[in-house]
Amino acid sequence: AQRVTQPEKLLSVFKGAPVELKCNYSYSGSPELFWYVQYSRQRLQLLLRHISRESIKGFTADLNKGETSFHLKKPFAQEEDSAMYYCALRILTGGGNKLTFGTGTQLKVEL
Amino acid sequence: DTAVSQTPKYLVTQMGNDKSIKCEQNLGHDTMYWYKQDSKKFLKIMFSYNNKELIINETVPNRFSPKSPDKAHLNLHINSLELGDSAVYFCASSEGRDTDTQYFGPGTRLTVL
Incomplete structure (x- = not known):
């Protein structure tokens, strides 16, 4: 079965x-693979997808099939980056489109 | 305008009661979803509907019954509520059953006493 692991609860x-x-x-x-973000008191929203190989709000993520990883990176954290981040794996089943989420990592950027 | 909306935002009820949560999307999407987020923030899909047809049912107890009167609405009815049903329930939609981006509602926090 598919699984997504985010080892850090809080960063x-x-x-x-x-x-x-x-x-x-x-x-x-x-x-x-995808990264979704949930800012305080806001809804969960898509941050980026690995297929697009894009940089959104300074964040990038590279799919490493050898290490089965999709780490999210940003060179310089900003206060407004504080949020809950969820990694998600999409599977296309015969029935449709299923997202399996990790347990999330709370990012706290301190001054 | 709110893209995906849910009502109510908060729901507090006693064990054994029956309750419903409503979801509506004004994006013209064909596919809608229900997710459950437990106290440990684990987010798991429950159901998915495409054009009013159930396409994903993730081994959810049959006390949970989704209903889609039209493709813009997906309601979740829960019978005989249990303490373990306490969670935040998120509705989401996507353009089609194979489209990758899902748009989420604000969530409904259900507390069963």
Whole structure:
């Protein structure tokens, strides 16, 4: 069965420091991975997808199939980055589109 | 305008009661979902509907019955509520059953006493 693991429940960094939120997955098929973010009192929203190879709000994530990882990185953390981050694996089943989420990492950026 | 909305935002009820949570999306999407987020923030899919048809049912107790009167609405009815049902329930939608981006509602915090 597919699984997404985010080993850190809480990550606290200082403003301006580099950030790396870890995500590992387990899936026998071809993975599609995403990062979703939930800011305080806001709804969960898509941050980025590995297929797009994009940088959003300074965040990037590279899919490493050898290490089965999709870590989220940002070189310089900003206060507004404080939020809950979820890594998700998408599986296309015969029935449709299923997202399996990790347990999330709370990022706290301190001044 | 709110894209995916849920009512109520908070729901506090006694064990054994029956309750419903409503979800509506105005994005014109074909596919809608219900997720449950437990006290440890673990987010897990429960159901998915595409054009009013159930397409994903993730071994959820049959006390939970989703209903989709039209493709813009997906309601969740829960019978005989148990303490373990306390969680935040999120509704989401996507353009189609194979579309990767899902848009989430604000969540409904259900507390069963």
